[in-house]
Amino acid sequence: MKGDSNKRNKNKYCCFHRDHGHDTDECYDLKQQIENFIRQGKLRHFVGRDYKDEKLKAKMEESSRPPLGEIRVIIGGTSTGQSSKVKKMYLKAVQNVQLSGRPLRMKEADEPTISFTDEEAKRIHHPHDNAIVITLLIIDYRTRRVLVDNESSADILYYPAFQQMRLGRDQLRLACSPLIGFGGMKVQPVGTITLPVVVGSYPQ
Structure with missing residues (x-):
């Protein structure tokens, strides 16, 4: 742990560092170590579906942000x-x-819409x-x-x-x-x- 040991909070104990200063569930180093093990595949049996769902949710939220420009x-x-x-x-x-923020070219009123139906999508691998x-x-x-x-x-x-x-x-x-x-x-x-x-x- 970094910093002066005399100034750390003695009411909090970290099992990972085996020292006082913060609780185990607040430990940044422990979280980083667990993340590294997960990436290396060492904790495959312990990683639940919730963790994967959270990762997927975070990626979806990141991809849904509007672009700054084109x-x-x-x-x-x-x-x-x-x-x-x-x-x-x-x-x-x-x-x-x-x-x-700038308006793009507006579609002409008489310009036909080009679309594809579910029927036309048959026998196409998606x-x-x-x-x-x-x-x-x-x-x-x-x-x-x-x-x-x-x-x-x-x-x-x-x-x-x-x-x-x-x-x-x-x-x-x-x-x-x-x-x-x-x-x-x-x-x-x-x-x-x-x-x-x-x-x-x-x-x-």
């Missing part, structure tokens, strides 16, 4: 061939920290982080296995698919910026094109 690490990106002004605006948005893969109508071609990734900086259409859609190379616009993968490998796109896409059915 830092956008990846937010879409600029497409290839954008002007320097657009790139500067994008950079400004990336470096901005959105404080939680919890899951499956990608959303859908079928779209792109210039009158039913295009299957379209990966939806809102955080991608580019919408990629592979050249063989471009050819099968019977599009001409003269419809492509020049792409100045290369695509760069996580490994740092650069790929120069053949070009960029804007295509009409139908999602869902009329009127939404």
